[in-house]
Amino acid sequence: MTASEKKQVPVSEGLWTTPSSPGEKPQLIGSKCPGCGEIVFPTNRRCINCQNEHMEDIKLSRKGKIHAMTTVMLRPPAYYKGPVPFSIGWIELPDGVRVNATLLGAEPDSFKVGQEVELVIHKLQEDEEGNDIMAFGFAPVEA
Ligand SMILES: [Zn+2]
Secondary structure (H helix, E strand, O other): OOHHHOOEEEOOOOOEOOOOOOOOOOOEEEEEOOOOOOEEOOOOOOOOOOOOOOOEEEEOOOEEEEEEEEEEOOOOOOOOOOOOOEEEEEEEEOOOEEEEEEEOOOOHHHOOOOOEEEEEEEEEEEOOOOOEEEEEEEEEOOO
16 A cells, blocks of 8 residues: 555544645534524534524634543553553533543643643544544643
8 A cells, every 4th residue: 555545534524624724723513503502512413402403513612621531541442542541531612612532642641620732633543444543632732
């Protein structure tokens, strides 16, 4: 396989935007209720708050703060090929939504509640054809 045949495949479609220019950065895609203003991630057609069925897609903020986190010490089921231990957390975005994500870019135990983190799209693992499976996570904001 040559490099040009190698593709980047998102772990799931529709989770984040694909930048169309180098200056653009990916953003997570959520849904906002035009009725009550509820915001959810990932997208959902029906509002969990008021049952409105006309939720609209919105781009979520790239930066947020760690609301809660934990470090996973044991290797998850076989399909997971990433490093162990790793940290996962709930990231509170200024949009008013919390996102469950892997924490990256620092030692697993070094993350703190309230720490500012930023969206990163990273290679999770390779599939059988050698394509990069891409996933989202959050990493400390560069000072
Ligand atoms: Zn609603």
